[in-house]
Amino acid sequence: MSAVDFRLAIRNHLRYFPLDTHQVLAVEFARELREEGHIYMRRFMPTEYEVKAYPIQCYPGKCLQAKTIMMMIMNNLDKQVRTKTERENREKETEREREN
Numbered sequence: 749m750s751a752v753d754f755r756l757a758i759r760n761h762l763r764y765f766p767l768d769t770h771q772v773l774a775v776e777f778a779r780e781l782r783e784e785g786h787i788y789m790r791r792f793m794p795t796e797y798e799v800k801a802y803p804i805q806c807y808p809g810k811c812l813q814a815k816t817i818m819m820m821i822m823n824n825l826d827k828q829v830r831t832k833t834e835r836e837n838r839e840k841e842t843e844r845e846r847e848n
Contacts, residue, residue, distance in 0.1 A: 800826040
């Protein structure tokens with residue numbers, strides 16, 4: 749990832765937070781991006797329940813589409829799904845490097 753893309757990724761994540769929090773959060777997000785290759789915003793991940801996709805009827809709301817979106821987000825944050833995806837991405841990157 750280029751330095752420009754690195755800064756852009758951090759800026760894109762910071763836009764959801766008040767300006768007075770950017771200095772602290774930018775350091776955390778940069779560390780996550782550098783060490784894990786992705787910004788997970790770990791400080792905001794819930795600790796009172798496991799982050800995974802639950803059955804659709806477990807999500808609040810009246811609209812099935814909204815419940816489906818929540819379920820998809822939870823699935824993407826599931827550690828097992830995330831780990832498998834990260835491993836597959838590393839394998840693809842290694843394969844591309846071998847080809848070049």
